[in-house]
Amino acid sequence: MFYIRYEHLSESHPSFRVYKIREKDQILQYILHEDLIKITEESREYPKYSHYFMLDESRFSFFRFDVFQTFDKKFTYDDLKKIIEEKCQSTKKHHDVDGERIMIYVDSVFVNGEEKKYVIGEQGEIFFRLYVVYLNKQTMNIINSVYGNLLEVKNISILPQSFHTLLFLRNNLKKDNFVLLYITENSCKAIKIQNGFYYSVETLNLGMAALKQMYKDNGIVQYRYKTYEFIESNPLAKGLVTDTLQFYSQLFCKRFHEKNLTWTDVIVISPITKNVHFIETFNQEYKKTTNNYIVPFHHSNVLNTFNKIREPDDMDAIILMNRDEKIRNTLLQKDDETIKWENDPTM
Numbered sequence: 522m523f524y525i526r527y528e529h530l531s532e533s534h535p536s537f538r539v540y541k542i543r544e545k546d547q548i549l550q551y552i553l554h555e556d557l558i559k560i561t562e563e564s565r566e567y568p569k570y571s572h573y574f575m576l577d578e579s580r581f582s583f584f585r586f587d588v589f590q591t592f593d594k595k596f597t598y599d600d601l602k603k604i605i606e607e608k609c610q611s612t613k614k615h616h617d618v619d620g621e622r623i624m625i626y627v628d629s630v631f632v633n634g635e636e637k638k639y640v641i642g643e644q645g646e647i648f649f650r651l652y653v654v655y656l657n658k659q660t661m662n663i664i665n666s667v668y669g670n671l672l673e674v675k676n677i678s679i680l681p682q683s684f685h686t687l688l689f690l691r692n693n694l695k696k697d698n699f700v701l702l703y704i705t706e707n708s709c710k711a712i713k714i715q716n717g718f719y720y721s722v723e724t725l726n727l728g729m730a731a732l733k734q735m736y737k738d739n740g741i742v743q744y745r746y747k748t749y750e751f752i753e754s755n756p757l758a759k760g761l762v763t764d765t766l767q768f769y770s771q772l773f774c775k776r777f778h779e780k781n782l783t784w785t786d787v788i789v790i791s792p793i794t795k796n797v798h799f800i801e802t803f804n805q806e807y808k809k810t811t812n813n814y815i816v817p818f819h820h821s822n823v824l825n826t827f828n829k830i831r832e833p834d835d836m837d838a839i840i841l842m843n844r845d846e847k848i849r850n851t852l853l854q855k856d857d858e859t860i861k862w863e864n865d866p867t868m
Contacts, residue, residue, distance in 0.1 A: 523571050523848055525838050526560055527682060529705065530577035540838055542851060548827060548842075550835075557660070561667045568676065571847070574664075575682035575837060578712060582620065582655040583681075583719035584612050589648045596643050601627075609653060621661050621672065623679055624654035629717070652718055654681065681719075683712055685840045690788060691717055693823065700782050704791035706730050711782050723780045727772055729793055735765050749797045759798075766799050770806040778810070786813045790836050794819050827852050 523542040529535070535556040541549040553560065557576075564572045586608050592600065605625060612618055629650040630636065632643040640649050656679055664671045664679070671677060683701055691697060691714070701712040707728045713720040736742050741761045744752060752758045777783050787807065793799055794817035804815045819833035820826075824843050831839050842848045 522851055523573065524564060524567065525573045525575065525841065525848075526564070527575045527838050528557070528577050530579065531707065534707070538834070538838070540842075542842075542848060544851070544854065548829070548852070557663050558666070561664050564677070565667055571676045571678070573678045573680065573841065573845075575680060575841065576656075576660065578681045578683060578710070578719070578722045579724075580657050580660045581681050582616075582618055582657065584608075584616070584653045584655075585716065585718040586651040586653070587648070588651050589646070591646050592644055594644060596640055596647055598641055601640065605651065605653070608651060612653065618655050620655040620657040622653060623656045623672070624652075624684075626652040626654075628652075650717065654684075680841075682837050685844045686790070686837050687712075687714060687719070689840045689844065690818075693821075696786070698785050700777075700785055700787045702787050702789045702791070704729060704789065704793050709791075711777070711780065713782055713785075721780075723782065725773070725776045725780075727769070727776065729791070732765075732769050732793070732799075735769060739765050741765065752798065762798055763802060766796075766802040767806065770799075770803040773803065774806050774810065777807075783807075784811050784813065787815045788818045789815060790818050790833055792833050794833055825849075825853075 522544075523540075525540040525542070527538040527540070529538065534554070536552055536554045537560050538552050539550070541551075543549070553563075555563075560574075564570075564574075588604055609622060627640060627649050629648070630638065630640045630643075631648040632640075633645040637643060640647060661671060664677075668674050668677065671679070683703075686701065690699070690701075697714070697717040699714050701714065703710045703712075705728050707730050709725045709727050711723045711725060713723070733742075733745070736745050739761060741758070744758050744762050747758070752762055774783075777787075789800070789803075800815060800817050807813065807815050817833075818836060820831075824839055826839060827842070842852060
């Protein structure tokens with residue numbers, strides 16, 4: 522019923538982590554070492570499925586607007602459409618946007634100073650945040666070459682891979698400013714969240730492969746596979762590991778300063794979070810210049826992992842599965858009557 526395709530962007534080794542969701546608690550997971558055009562062509566072979574493409578943030582442009590106006594009559598959908606078009610025309614004019622608008626999102630709604638869930642139907646002094654996301658022309662052309670016109674295809678959803686993670690963390694941590702740091706094998710991506718939305722996306726050449734090479738250069742490869750307790754009990758091993766991780770963390774902090782990413786908490790999503798010594802050392806280095814924290818994010822008690830232990834690399838997709846009502850209900854095998862009962866407190 523659902524395919525989720527999560528992109529690992531690389532010019533030389535592109536790949537997609539694929540989640541196939543068919544029935545209750547059944548998630549088939551595998552990796553395809555193919556580029557976007559091949560993945561898109563594969564999705565067209567399954568027209569009865571809903572397809573989610575979680576693409577790298579570098580394919581998108583992000584804009585946020587604070588809207589504050591007084592409405593003497595009830596705010597309508599046409600009012601919202603008018604505001605969206607005005608903001609988008611201004612964006613196109615002043616920012617040379619390359620691509621098509623694919624996502625509109627509204628939150629932080631206040632009416633006469635009182636927080637509201639929705640803006641439609643409200644009246645008075647209305648404030649809300651409007652978020653607009655564009656997909657760049659190159660990516661649009663790739664998908665359109667297969668589907669004709671992406672915007673007319675009902676079963677395709679394109680989203681920045683960290684979008685639901687951003688909203689989940691922002692809402693649960695009650696923080697509008699932080700950095701999402703993804704450390705993969707060959708590179709890492711630092712996404713600066715400011716005022717609750719995307720501010721910048723930076724790529725740093727400090728993936729796990731760089732750390733592995735440092736272990737090799739320092740003759741301590743064998744300690745990559747030792748437990749935290751073993752290294753703690755061995756002063757020589759601990760010293761060598763700590764020195765290596767300290768140098769790696771110093772490079773991170775240096776790059777963070779160069780990219781203007783400091784002075785906020787950093788949330789790490791990566792298999793490297795299993796290395797407790799890395800988190801400890803990274804925190805120590807980061808705190809030398811700021812009072813903020815380096816926080817690993819690889820699980821949450823409020824997320825359903827659907828009867829399987831998930832790896833840190835799965836967090837973005839797992840959060841999407843939890844937040845998307847159709848996917849969540851399919852995995853939990855809720856029928857229409859159950860959904861209706863849960864959403865109606867009078868029943």
